[in-house]
Amino acid sequence: MHPASQGSAAGRSAAPRVVPFRTVITRSDARCLHVALHGRIDYATLPRLRPMVRDLADSQHRCLRIDLSGVDFVDSCGIGLLLTLQTLIADRGGRVGFENHTPRVRRILKRSGVAALLAPALGCSERAPVLRAA
Known part of the structure; x- marks a missing residue:
């Protein structure tokens, strides 16, 4: 019998720890969540x-700040969902900022070319810059 197939844990590598997905509202006021x-x-x-996403888009908050420090992986489905959330809030005249990207998530987003998810979050009291045509 092969040593790795025996009951001993010495020959086995540890499986990566999968953190179940969860959402935590850390702070909320009249304007910002x-x-x-x-x-x-990801897809799963x-x-x-x-x-x-529907609940956040339907909320009355004009500013949404998403902390990604606890996210360890994002796939193309996840990126699409985050962009959808950003679009839904923007269509209502609000703003979404994604902040505290982990190095792994930052690399994935950069390689995906999704600059909108890498832009720094604006504070709720800050005004978005106005772009004017020359």
């Missing part, structure tokens, strides 16, 4: 993420 995401944002978590 701060939400921390934890775990993976979409059934739980879609209702969250």
